[in-house]
Amino acid sequence: MRYKFNFDFIKHRKKFYVFSTALTLLGIITLVALGLNYGVDFRAGSSLDIDVGKPTTAAEAKEVFAKAGFADVTPTVGGEGERVTVRFKDPLTQQQVIAVEEAFKAQYGDQVSKEENTVDPELAREQLTNAGIAVLVASIFIIIYISIRFEWRFAIAGIAALLHDAFIVISVFSIFRLEVNLPFIVAILTIIGYSINDTIVIFDRIRENLRFAKLKSAGDLSAMINNSIWQTFTRSVNTVMTVLIAAVALFIFGSESIRLFSLAMIIGLVSGAYSSICIASPIWFELKKRSLGRSK
Structure with a gap:
């Protein structure tokens, strides 16, 4: 046709x-x-996705990271303002991850949960x-x-x-x-x-x-x-x-x-x-x- x-x-x-x-x-x-x-999948480093359970801002999240010893990070906020994401150029140790988690729990409560992804250079x-x-x-x-x-x-x-x-x-x-x-x-x-x-x-x-x-x-x-x-x-x-x-x-x-x-x-x-x-x-x-x- x-x-x-x-x-x-x-x-x-x-x-x-x-x-x-x-x-x-x-x-x-x-x-x-x-x-x-x-x-982080193709570059050595770590990523943290933190669910704080309540609305927050990037500025507030940055202050919490500073308390945990990471003043130079640039967090992004999504998920209706309740999810904070940060990428680190270097792999984090378990102690550093725990320090970040504890800082967020101190600020937002025990409902805070995290998802960690760490990749080594090889x-x-x-x-x-x-x-x-x-x-x-x-x-x-x-x-x-x-x-x-x-x-x-x-x-x-x-x-x-x-x-x-x-x-x-x-x-x-x-x-x-x-x-x-x-x-x-x-x-x-x-x-x-x-x-x-x-x-x-x-x-x-x-x-x-x-x-x-x-x-x-x-x-x-x-x-x-x-x-x-x-x-x-x-x-x-x-x-x-x-x-x-x-x-x-x-x-x-x-x-x-x-x-x-x-x-x-x-x-x-x-x-x-x-x-x-x-x-x-x-x-x-x-x-x-x-x-x-x-x-x-």
């Missing part, structure tokens, strides 16, 4: 390329200049390496699967969109100095899965339409791709919106510990829907149009 579409994605592909390239360059500049703001390096390997292995197997299931042109276009989505999320976290931790890596891997899923849905429709299409020019190829995109457009949007609603709900109502995970998911889901339509399909068009007119 041929759909009447009002927007020609292939015709405007260069605008998409410019937009994505600008974001990528901005991200590269930020990463080179500032790097990533690694959390473990931090190991976790960072393993996270990079996990993303790399997932990407390699996706390339192999698409190459077998479709063809090499689809694999190149799919991995380009996949890397685009992952790098957009990384760039945003670098630009705004958001913390990168293990939940962030989980979000990246989840985004890769959703991104390639949306891309494969469009590629599958392109392959079906390609079997019956009579392509004599780049214009015929462009029309076939646009037709395929619009045939799957409603499904792609509905799938992304369903997960996006859940991610936004987690970001708004979830705890501080999963807020950055939810934010990474929101950015990645939007980027994934965009790249599947506006990056992957045009890249496949660029590769496929070169083969038009060649002998089989």
Whole structure:
């Protein structure tokens, strides 16, 4: 079935390329200049999440930390003002943790509870390496699967969109100095899965339409791709919106510990829907149009 579409994605592909390239360059500049703001999972140190049981402020929490011997910390307050979070560059000893807990109990009462996370330098390096390997292995197997299931042109276009989505999320976290931790890596891997899923849905429709299409020019190829995109457009949007609603709900109502995970998911889901339509399909068009007119 041929759909009447009002927007020609292939015709405007260069605008998409410019937009994505600008974001990528901005991200590269930020990463080179500032790097990533690694959390305690990837950087030696300790983190304390303290539930004080009543509303407080960052200034009041800072005074309590000063009483425990940590005058130079910068606490953040979340969870309706009842949860205090602090990151320490150096691992805390058990005595220091107890001193902080006792200081908060003296100020706010015995209902105070804490959650401690300490990582030594060797473990931090190991976790960072393993996270990079996990993303790399997932990407390699996706390339192999698409190459077998479709063809090499689809694999190149799919991995380009996949890397685009992952790098957009990384760039945003670098630009705004958001913390990168293990939940962030989980979000990246989840985004890769959703991104390639949306891309494969469009590629599958392109392959079906390609079997019956009579392509004599780049214009015929462009029309076939646009037709395929619009045939799957409603499904792609509905799938992304369903997960996006859940991610936004987690970001708004979830705890501080999963807020950055939810934010990474929101950015990645939007980027994934965009790249599947506006990056992957045009890249496949660029590769496929070169083969038009060649002998089989």
